[in-house]
Amino acid sequence: MSAPLIQPVKGMNDVLPAEIARWQWLETVARELLGAYAYDEMRVPVVEQTDLFKRAIGEFTDVVEKEMYSFEDKGGERLTLRPEATAGMVRAMISNGLLRGARHKVWCIGPMFRHEKPQKGRFRQFHQIDVEAVGFAGPDIDAELIALSAAFWRRLGIDRVRLQINSLGTSESRRVYRETLTRYFQDHFAKLDADSQRRLEGNPLRILDSKNPDMQSIIAGAPLLPEHLDAESTQHFEALRGMLDSLGIAYEVNPRLVRGLDYYSRTVFEWITDALGAQDAVCSGGRYDGLITQLGGEATPAIGFAMGVERVVALIEQAGTAPAVRTADVYVVVQGESSMGLAMRLADDLRRSSAGRRVELNLGGGNFKAQFRRADRSGAPLAIVFGEDELARGVVQLKPMRDGAGDPAEVKIDNAVSAVDQWLSTQSSKNS
Ligand code: ATP
Ligand code: MG
Numbered sequence: 001m002s003a004p005l006i007q008p009v010k011g012m013n014d015v016l017p018a019e020i021a022r023w024q025w026l027e028t029v030a031r032e033l034l035g036a037y038a039y040d041e042m043r044v045p046v047v048e049q050t051d052l053f054k055r056a057i058g059e060f061t062d063v064v065e066k067e068m069y070s071f072e073d074k075g076g077e078r079l080t081l082r083p084e085a086t087a088g089m090v091r092a093m094i095s096n097g098l099l100r101g102a103r104h105k106v107w108c109i110g111p112m113f114r115h116e117k118p119q120k121g122r123f124r125q126f127h128q129i130d131v132e133a134v135g136f137a138g139p140d141i142d143a144e145l146i147a148l149s150a151a152f153w154r155r156l157g158i159d160r161v162r163l164q165i166n167s168l169g170t171s172e173s174r175r176v177y178r179e180t181l182t183r184y185f186q187d188h189f190a191k192l193d194a195d196s197q198r199r200l201e202g203n204p205l206r207i208l209d210s211k212n213p214d215m216q217s218i219i220a221g222a223p224l225l226p227e228h229l230d231a232e233s234t235q236h237f238e239a240l241r242g243m244l245d246s247l248g249i250a251y252e253v254n255p256r257l258v259r260g261l262d263y264y265s266r267t268v269f270e271w272i273t274d275a276l277g278a279q280d281a282v283c284s285g286g287r288y289d290g291l292i293t294q295l296g297g298e299a300t301p302a303i304g305f306a307m308g309v310e311r312v313v314a315l316i317e318q319a320g321t322a323p324a325v326r327t328a329d330v331y332v333v334v335q336g337e338s339s340m341g342l343a344m345r346l347a348d349d350l351r352r353s354s355a356g357r358r359v360e361l362n363l364g365g366g367n368f369k370a371q372f373r374r375a376d377r378s379g380a381p382l383a384i385v386f387g388e389d390e391l392a393r394g395v396v397q398l399k400p401m402r403d404g405a406g407d408p409a410e411v412k413i414d415n416a417v418s419a420v421d422q423w424l425s426t427q428s429s430k431n432s
């Protein structure tokens with residue numbers, strides 16, 4: 001009798017070898033691009049004090065109200081699996097004394113956790129590439145950061161995305177807007193859903209972010225934020241638009257873009273796609289000038305964005321732009337256990353001879369036919385054959401696996417590494 005199966009956790013995915021090429025490519029492009037824009041990687045814990053997220057993200061948000069994985073640990077501490085990265089990144093910069101008037105451009109990649117209803121493009125564990133520029137008041141950094149996000153799409157060959165921007169103004173101008181908005185929603189109180197009725201007290205801006213289809217017509221009639229912008233925020237926004245124009249980055253101004261987290265001020269932006277169905281946001285960000293003081297640090301302006309890795313990977317898959325899954329370069333066929341020691345040594349020499357070369361040694365024996373079948377499946381263009389007769393003569397066979405790639409050749413074991421190096425480099429120059 002076999003033991004009962006243990007099910008995976010709902011909404012949490014395994015990334016299998018067949019998909020990994022797209023993930024790795026995105027990660028490589030991220031490292032290169034972020035380096036090119038002079039950002040440094042940082043790594044912060046997946047678990048933080050629950051209070052960090054409550055204070056940073058805001059009590060009246062979907063994330064804090066409904067989506068957090070919070071628990072008490074064995075020592076009685078209230079902890080939460082991070083639902084987003086900015087709060088932890090900022091906490092880390094404060095905890096480590098990195099701010100103190102200094103400027104930092106940092107990023108991280110990793111899993112985030114939200115207890116949402118799992119569906120296509122929406123998971124309970126998902127990943128973000130998170131980018132933060134701290135100590136910059138903008139609007140130049142706003143433009144550069146948006147340009148950086150745009151560079152991702154160019155590098156990844158993704159074109160079904162478009163950019164929306166908006167300005168939320170300062171907390172003062174938002175306060176005035178809040179009052180206008182509160183009056184408007186109070187007039188329509190009976191038509192609000194339960195979430196929105198509750199949020200009307202706490203933060204009416206959140207109502208604009210509602211995904212409930214029944215709420216959309218009331219939201220569409222709501223007074224707009226840009227009419228309430230303060231002069232400085234208007235100037236900041238105009239300057240940003242000017243820079244985006246000179247960079248040739250197309251955008252739409254969406255006056256209803258408020259973003260799901262409370263800490264934003266002034267510039268907010270979102271890249272959306274029509275290629276993924278209902279889950280259309282692939283990268284979202286904005287300025288959060290007030291967050292750092294809110295978390296006990298000294299006043300420091302900052303801006304950042306988070307890219308949803310699963311959604312971007314899905315776009316990469318659709319665009320078909322990722323490099324192929326890596327296959328073996330050489331397969332080592334071995335006849336007889338007595339040859340194994342030598343074959344292992346040669347396989348290691350081949351691996352050392354060229355970094356990144358993929359050498360698969362036949363393990364677990366098998367006759368020639370079975371071993372060549374495996375060699376075929378490995379995708380290797382070349383097999384090295386350790387036959388007992390050949391070994392007795394101190395040679396191995398190099399056997400091209402594809403038609404038209406040349407005839408088998410015998411080489412001395414001592415020359416095998418350089419013969420393989422040469423064979424593979426001739427092949428790759430033929431193919432390029
Ligand atoms: P959405 O409107 O789709 O709920 P959001 O506004 O909650 O997104 P952010 O908190 O801004 O999203 O997170 C940044 C990005 O992370 C999103 O643009 C999206 O690509 C991705 N993302 C957010 N939540 C999920 C999730 N549950 N599953 C997969 N990706 C997600
Ligand atoms: Mg959300």
